[in-house]
Amino acid sequence: MAIITIIGAGNGAHALAADCKLGGAEVRMYEFTRFNNKVKGIVNSRRIRFEGIEKNHENFKRNGTIVLDMVTYDMKEAVQGANHILVSVQAQGFESIFEELAPLLEDGQTVSIFPDNYGSLILRRIMKEKGLKTDVIIAGYCSLVYGARLTDFNNMETETDVVNVMYRENEIRVDTLPSSDYATYLEATKEIPALDATELIQGDTVLDIGLSNVNVLLHVPAVVLNTGTIENWGIIPNVGSKDAIYDIYAHGVSPAVGRVQYAFYLEQVAIAKAFGVGIMPVEEDVLQSRMGLIGQMMFGEDFRLPFTEPLDQSTWLPAPKGARFPLDSRYITEDVPVGCSGAMSFAELLQVETPIIRAMTDLSNLMLETNYYETGYNLKDFGLENMTPADVIGYMRTGK
Incomplete structure (x- = not known):
């Protein structure tokens, strides 16, 4: 069973977390702030309901309520020992988040950014500035896998967050930085349930991915x-x-x-x-x-x-x-x-x-x-x- 860490707690992060858990992975969610955050209601219950029409060509559907394996404000706890790290945050947060994430990365991990928004370049730059030579694969996507919205969160009565998924993309454009890592990354994505029904189309560098957003x-x-x-x-x-x-x-x-x-x-x-x-x-x-x-x-x-x-x-x-x-x-x-x-x-x-x-x-x-x-x-x-x-x-x- 793959261990997947979700960085972020917004619409996309909730959808990725619930989807991966429904698909059989061990899933941890990291929220990067204790203030104005979106996990107050599920810190103890760790419960998310994944619902919606989830329109896609293959009529693939995952609905249900899951319990995450971890919800934490401690990035080290969330990242340590994970196989795959999925990042879904607003791009303005890349600098501060990647400054903290870069030293915690371990050999063999993959980092996937949804959407990339040139974040792969920023993470590689920070790793270089810190002199980090960790053997990780970094991939950037031109968009999120879904059209998703949080319809209920921080509900202290139900302690259940609800994310509604209107559509699941049938194909999505992605590349690694560098592109030479792509074949290895593609094989690794078989362990990420959020991609089970979406065909990956390799872009031509992460510049292609950034311009294709x-x-x-x-x-x-x-x-x-x-x-x-x-x-x-x-x-x-x-x-x-x-x-x-x-x-x-x-x-x-x-x-x-x-x-x-x-x-x-x-x-x-x-x-x-x-x-x-x-x-x-x-x-x-x-x-x-x-x-x-x-x-x-x-x-x-x-x-x-x-x-x-x-x-x-x-x-x-x-x-x-x-x-x-x-x-x-x-x-x-x-x-x-x-x-x-x-x-x-x-x-x-x-x-x-x-x-x-x-x-x-x-x-x-x-x-x-x-x-x-x-x-x-x-x-x-x-x-x-x-x-x-x-x-x-x-x-x-x-x-x-």
Whole structure:
């Protein structure tokens, strides 16, 4: 039986933990803060209910209530002796979490980051700075395996957290850092139950994986171009409802927004092409349909929902009644300083023009009164400062 450690306790982390336990692994969950955390209700019971329609091509389904083997605030306790470490946290936490994690890693372990968000580069950089030569395999994924939401947590009466899974991805793009570790990693993934029904597609370096992250492509234009509606939703007459949460897929996508998303994607393609690496293929007409890439993930390659038809929210990710979609959500506060800034840092190395990505960043800075050019990720954060483009790709492919 494999021992799997989950780093994090949000939507994705809960889904990964419950899924792996339902699949027969020994599972530990580590929450990195005792304050404002999402495991207060299950520290003693360790109980999670995994539910939802879990849409996927193979009609694969895992529902049920599990008891984790460990829920802890002690990272050393969580990591020691584990076979596989699955990281599912917001990317802004990578630095502090990997600073603590790196010295605790043991030879033979794998570290999988969902989604990677260039985290594999950051973890390798920290290991190098600390002089650590631990023989571990580090893999980055372009997204999470599921569409998942915590619908109940920190409930001190039931002591049971509930995670709802709307869909399970049929295939997912992944690569290791370096890519030369991939064959060994692929064999090791047979011990990770969360991947039982998802085909792994090897990307062409972790740059490919970072540029293929669907979150930044879908989220940023759909939020930036709908800020008025988001801020007025349920507040002024005839704009939304207090009883229904604003949802970018149901309310924020349109033919014009889809055109901006596709222009954004073409700039990502230009960066990948300049470096000579791959990127996840996206067809223009997919972004001219209401569910976009999410629809393909749920219903197959040929699925298109016309913009003339509404999204059936009865099968969509649930949200608590009265909840609001905040402008300063991770759809901006994570996707812009990570996805946009990360892409632009690579683009600048080869002087690739990115006017759409830059416009989205400029507008986000104005809207949130911040400066993601200063706080966002760059080549120095990735340990690639002063490297030539050829050196960057050589390092990603071979580790040298």
